[in-house]
Amino acid sequence: xxxxxxxxxxxxxxxxxxxxxxxxxxxxxxxxxxxxxxxxxxxxxxxxxxxxxxxxxxxxxxxxxxxxxxxxxxxxxxxxxxxxxxxxxxxxxxxxxxxxxxxxxxxxxxxxxxxxxxxxxxxxxxxxxxxxxxxxxxxxxxxxxxxxxxxxxxxxxxxxxxxxxxxxxxxxxxxxxxxxxxxxxxxxxxxxxxxxxxxxxxxxxxxxxxxxxxxxxxxxxxxxxxxxxxxxxxxxxxxxxxxxxxxxxxxxxxxxxxxxxxxxxxxxxxx
Amino acid sequence: xxxxxxxxxxxxxxxxxxxxxxxxxxxxxxxxxxxxxxxxxxxxxxxxxxxxxxxxxxxxxxxxxxxxxxxxxxxxxxxxxxxxxxxxxxxxxxxxxxxxxxxxxxxxxxxxxxxxxxxxxxxxxxxxxxxxxxxxxxxxxxxxxxxxxxxxxxxxxxxxxxxxxxxxxxxxxxxxxxxxxxxxxxxxxxxxxxxxxxxxxxxxxxxxxxxxxxxxxxxxxxxxxxxxxxxxxxxxxxxxxxxxxxxxxxxxxxxxxxxxxxxxxxxxx
Numbered sequence: 001x002x003x004x005x006x007x008x009x010x011x012x013x014x015x016x017x018x019x020x021x022x023x024x025x026x027x028x029x030x031x032x033x034x035x036x037x038x039x040x041x042x043x044x045x046x047x048x049x050x051x052x053x054x055x056x057x058x059x060x061x062x063x064x065x066x067x068x069x070x071x072x073x074x075x076x077x078x079x080x081x082x083x084x085x086x087x088x089x090x091x092x093x094x095x096x097x098x099x100x101x102x103x104x105x106x107x108x109x110x111x112x113x114x115x116x117x118x119x120x121x122x123x124x125x126x127x128x129x130x131x132x133x134x135x136x137x138x139x140x141x142x143x144x145x146x147x148x149x150x151x152x153x154x155x156x157x158x159x160x161x162x163x164x165x166x167x168x169x170x171x172x173x174x175x176x177x178x179x180x181x182x183x184x185x186x187x188x189x190x191x192x193x194x195x196x197x198x199x200x201x202x203x204x205x206x207x208x209x210x211x212x213x214x215x216x217x218x219x220x221x222x223x224x225x226x227x228x229x230x231x232x233x234x235x236x237x238x239x240x241x242x243x244x245x246x247x248x249x250x251x252x253x254x255x256x257x258x259x260x261x262x263x264x265x266x267x268x269x270x271x
Numbered sequence: 272x273x274x275x276x277x278x279x280x281x282x283x284x285x286x287x288x289x290x291x292x293x294x295x296x297x298x299x300x301x302x303x304x305x306x307x308x309x310x311x312x313x314x315x316x317x318x319x320x321x322x323x324x325x326x327x328x329x330x331x332x333x334x335x336x337x338x339x340x341x342x343x344x345x346x347x348x349x350x351x352x353x354x355x356x357x358x359x360x361x362x363x364x365x366x367x368x369x370x371x372x373x374x375x376x377x378x379x380x381x382x383x384x385x386x387x388x389x390x391x392x393x394x395x396x397x398x399x400x401x402x403x404x405x406x407x408x409x410x411x412x413x414x415x416x417x418x419x420x421x422x423x424x425x426x427x428x429x430x431x432x433x434x435x436x437x438x439x440x441x442x443x444x445x446x447x448x449x450x451x452x453x454x455x456x457x458x459x460x461x462x463x464x465x466x467x468x469x470x471x472x473x474x475x476x477x478x479x480x481x482x483x484x485x486x487x488x489x490x491x492x493x494x495x496x497x498x499x500x501x502x503x504x505x506x507x508x509x510x511x512x513x514x515x516x517x518x519x520x521x522x523x524x525x526x527x528x529x530x531x532x533x534x535x536x537x538x539x540x
Binding site for chain 1: 426428434
């Protein structure tokens with residue numbers, strides 16, 4: 001895999017909902033610094049749960065990381081509360097309810113400026129940076145976020161997440177409900193930010209096509225397990241990925257990933 | 272209202288907290304008899320502290336629990352406070368205005384109307400507080416954060432906003448403004464254990480206006496107050512305490528979420 005030390009590392013993470021339902025069975029993955037990693041999978045594959053395990057959002061859903069370790073650099077962060085995780089430099093753009101709808105665009109950004117930044121001028125500078133990164137937001141600064149279009153909302157959510165200058169950005173289902181063109185534009189922005197700020201990104205996606213274009217590395221999840229991983233290039237060329245996630249080759253009788261092959265199970269049973 | 276807006280918890284001990292501030296004033300006046308202004312400022316500062324302590328000691332544990340449980344805790348708190356106040360300060364009526372050595376002069380307004388100095392001060396203070404709160408929510412960093420927490424606490428905490436600090440601040444602000452109100456009422460019309468009823472009347476006002484809306488609270492209190500005064504004038508002074516709740520019931524039948532509230536908020540109460 002990658003020689004560089006990973007920024008985020010999940011080791012055999014298991015997540016259990018309400019003490020009974022296991023949603024994630026021993027997932028291991030690595031997000032190296034300065035790269036874009038994509039986590040692919042169909043609905044219910046456990047992608048979002050994995051992301052929530054990282055951000056500490058699980059507690060509110062009566063779920064816990066019951067086994068395994070989540071390392072952010074040298075810190076173990078499994079089952080940490082969300083604001084602790086945020087303070088370490090991990091920002092999440094959630095799938096739904098990603099902006100404060102009763103606040104204006106400007107207020108959304110104001111609320112997200114970290115408390116460590118003192119002084120009106122310093123705060124304004126941070127906010128102006130976001131308007132530079134997402135020029136479309138600038139003319140809408142006085143509008144309520146609830147009235148924004150899906151694309152603008154996504155930009156605002158990403159801007160609010162970036163305003164705290166995170167080291168790792170987690171984006172859940174960015175493409176959901178957005179026109180492919182906008183998704184493309186947003187992904188380009190991400191690549192530009194990755195280059196400019198050295199940002200590390202973990203994308204969670206259902207639609208593999210665009211995500212694999214920009215990603216460096218990819219993991220594919222099925223039923224709470226990582227079934228396949230590799231460089232984005234390798235995944236794009238992989239026959240099964242083409243068939244099941246890129247929509248190429250599969251006929252009307254498209255099968256699920258599971259029906260085809262018994263993929264490499266999680267490594268937990270073998271140590 | 273403030274607490275509800277930020278944490279969705281209806282504080283049913285608000286009247287008792289108002290009363291507590293007024294009783295604190297009584298004690299401080301006896302202690303610092305020579306410095307009436309100091310006693311006033313001390314009482315106001317202490318009421319802010321009471322809010323902070325209450326949140327940290329009591330309500331903090333309720334975050335993340337069911338909202339209804341937290342509301343029940345505030346009811347228990349109200350009963351407890353009332354009991355403690357009767358024990359501590361006895362049930363007799365105090366007149367803090369006299370203790371402070373001030374006179375509550377009647378000031379003639381045009382057209383044969385009169386109002387007491389304190390009543391005018393109360394109105395002035397209400398306007399000032401309203402403008403202050405509005406500016407706070409609109410323009411300050413913490414105000415905007417509070418609104419963010421009120422809308423979506425999970426997202427707010429993910430954005431790095433410390434929830435407990437925000438809730439504690441909301442409690443402190445609420446007891447501060449409530450305390451001010453309690454002190455002013457006590458100065459105007461004396462203080463005994465029935466004052467909590469005034470706090471109760473705040474709920475019809477807030478509900479008529481729509482919970483969680485600052486504008487609604489003002490309009491709602493105007494409507495309730497107008498109805499009350501009209502009832503005193505045209506019907507019978509004895510019914511005045513009932514009127515706010517009659518207005519409330521009518522309002523709940525017509526437009527249960529209040530004038531400025533939103534429909535979705537109603538399920539939460």
